[in-house]
Amino acid sequence: MPAPRPSDGMPDIYESMKHIFTDALTNERSHTRNSAALFALHCAVVCRGEQVDCGAKEGGYEFMECFLYFLGQCLHMKAARPADLGLRFVAAYIEYLNDSGPRRAWSLDDPAPMHEPAPWFTGRVLKALRHALAAPTKQIRRRAIDTVSRMFGTLGAIDARVVDKVRAEVRERRVDKDRVVRARAAALLCKHMAAGDDRLAAGDEALLIEAMTCDPASDVRLAVVSYIPITENTVPHLLLRSRDDGRDEKAPKRGAYPDARVRVAVYRRLREAVYNRLRENIAVKGARRDGAVGGARQDGAVGDARRDGAIVDKLNGTVIDKLLAYGFDDRSEDVRREVGKLVVCWADALSPAVKAEPDVKAEPDMLSAEENPLAPFTGLLALLTRLGLSTSKSSLRVVEAFLSARPRLCVGLDLCDPALWEKPTLAFLALVRGLIAHKGANADLQDTLPTVTDLIPRVEGCWNDARPQLDEAQRRLAVRTNMTNEQDVAAHKEHEQILAQDERVFRLHELLHICAAVGASDPYGSKALAPILYEMLRHPALPEKLREVVFAQLADSEGELPYARAVREII
Numbered sequence: 001m002p003a004p005r006p007s008d009g010m011p012d013i014y015e016s017m018k019h020i021f022t023d024a025l026t027n028e029r030s031h032t033r034n035s036a037a038l039f040a041l042h043c044a045v046v047c048r049g050e051q052v053d054c055g056a057k058e059g060g061y062e063f064m065e066c067f068l069y070f071l072g073q074c075l076h077m078k079a080a081r082p083a084d085l086g087l088r089f090v091a092a093y094i095e096y097l098n099d100s101g102p103r104r105a106w107s108l109d110d111p112a113p114m115h116e117p118a119p120w121f122t123g124r125v126l127k128a129l130r131h132a133l134a135a136p137t138k139q140i141r142r143r144a145i146d147t148v149s150r151m152f153g154t155l156g157a158i159d160a161r162v163v164d165k166v167r168a169e170v171r172e173r174r175v176d177k178d179r180v181v182r183a184r185a186a187a188l189l190c191k192h193m194a195a196g197d198d199r200l201a202a203g204d205e206a207l208l209i210e211a212m213t214c215d216p217a218s219d220v221r222l223a224v225v226s227y228i229p230i231t232e233n234t235v236p237h238l239l240l241r242s243r244d245d246g247r248d249e250k251a252p253k254r255g256a257y258p259d260a261r262v263r264v265a266v267y268r269r270l271r272e273a274v275y276n277r278l279r280e281n282i283a284v285k286g287a288r289r290d291g292a293v294g295g296a297r298q299d300g301a302v303g304d305a306r307r308d309g310a311i312v313d314k315l316n317g318t319v320i321d322k323l324l325a326y327g328f329d330d331r332s333e334d335v336r337r338e339v340g341k342l343v344v345c346w347a348d349a350l351s352p353a354v355k356a357e358p359d360v361k362a363e364p365d366m367l368s369a370e371e372n373p374l375a376p377f378t379g380l381l382a383l384l385t386r387l388g389l390s391t392s393k394s395s396l397r398v399v400e401a402f403l404s405a406r407p408r409l410c411v412g413l414d415l416c417d418p419a420l421w422e423k424p425t426l427a428f429l430a431l432v433r434g435l436i437a438h439k440g441a442n443a444d445l446q447d448t449l450p451t452v453t454d455l456i457p458r459v460e461g462c463w464n465d466a467r468p469q470l471d472e473a474q475r476r477l478a479v480r481t482n483m484t485n486e487q488d489v490a491a492h493k494e495h496e497q498i499l500a501q502d503e504r505v506f507r508l509h510e511l512l513h514i515c516a517a518v519g520a521s522d523p524y525g526s527k528a529l530a531p532i533l534y535e536m537l538r539h540p541a542l543p544e545k546l547r548e549v550v551f552a553q554l555a556d557s558e559g560e561l562p563y564a565r566a567v568r569e570i571i
Helices: 013-024 028-045 058-076 080-103 117-133 138-154 160-173 179-192 202-214 218-227 235-243 261-290 292-314 317-328 333-350 375-386 395-405 418-422 426-439 452-478 485-500 503-521 523-537 544-558 560-570
Strands: none
Touching: 013 028, 013 058, 013 080, 028 058, 028 080, 058 080, 058 117, 058 138, 080 117, 080 138, 117 138, 117 160, 138 160, 138 179, 160 179, 160 202, 179 202, 179 218, 202 218, 202 235, 218 235, 218 261, 235 261, 235 317, 261 317, 261 333, 317 333, 317 375, 317 395, 333 375, 333 395, 375 395, 375 426, 395 426, 418 452, 426 503, 452 485, 452 503, 452 523, 503 523, 503 544, 523 544
């Protein structure tokens, strides 16, 4: 406790500050009022007395000593709730001081000290907290790192050397033996210690990437994944955490599922980045609509959104498809739910039909007969196109997730227009297949999709387009002679992989699946399709995935006995 001093008619600093801190320890809502009272006391005494060696007046130095005394009491307090309230008040006063100090004269009568009181006082408080970060007691280290984290956004015009020293100490806490201190230090480095245009210093970035990848505590990995800035260097490591195994240095309870919070956080960060791009699109459209006024708003609204939203454009289709497939296949329901939200947000971000007003949802209640039936699905079709549909593992589940979040889009949907099926794109066919899977195997699709009879010309046209590719593949297989069994199997696997990536073969594959789904409502059309299917089966280079679909379609349309006779003749 600071030593007592003789009275000079000014308020007693210790007693006055004691009453303020006692009140602040009872309720957080009183912190603004108590900060104002403490600031008034600070203004009254900061210029009192003679100049001391540190450059401050005696009054300001005594105020600083009393404040650090009460700060130490809060750090060492056994009761958790009063200690937390006291440290929150310390951070609140630093914010109030740096916000109000530069705009207010410290004294009207006494000469000012040799330096600005607010930065000097803030630096002394940070110095005390820096020593507390290295305390032997983990509870003190936890409280100190929390207080530093709350203060770092409101330091004002403080000396950069003080900040660098605190940064160095926080780096040391990144390898603290206590997992809570490590997690909070990592979060602090991520949130408040970015330099310039939100790119971390090289040393901090390397430390955080190492913590995100190798730290044995899931809390630390979760903190880094949740707050690390998205840059070219951090994105690959961030996306790899979508396969986090949930391991933790603390043994889980018997029967408990592995921790999935890290994987959930990865997809949440991606959704936030996509949402930033959506905000950017909204701001740009608003600027175009409002002209010069909107242009001024665009600079502020788009600037923050473009920072993380650019990640949407830099991810290629293969990476997106793998990420979504990993999420849909995850054993945790929380991860699957977050992936569904990501799909909806991504489709909205890619849709040019998003309203310029952020408060208006892009989802219409019902579809009118006059508008394009695919208009509400523009963003979803763009997302499906980016996935690389011929090799995609998640396209159907992407459509199902989107339709599950927007079920009213299926009401009144009519895709029977022949113009839609004249030259169907891969994304459109994937949308139709996802719609069939969403409605279920026994759903009535007569009013939504065309019949098999209407689709026969499309199937025949796709078969004629794909046949030259199959003939070329057959010629490549025929010239290979004198091969061992292993070489022959490898050659056929290569043949299957090449054909699986061909868009013409994939389009035929999707059309046959759609015919199988609507075949029950048009048995005559299914029988009329059978000759084309038998012709496909007779081709020796027909890929395995197409052969399976053809077999299933023939078994449903022809019956077991005719189907078996036909297959025997082909063999």
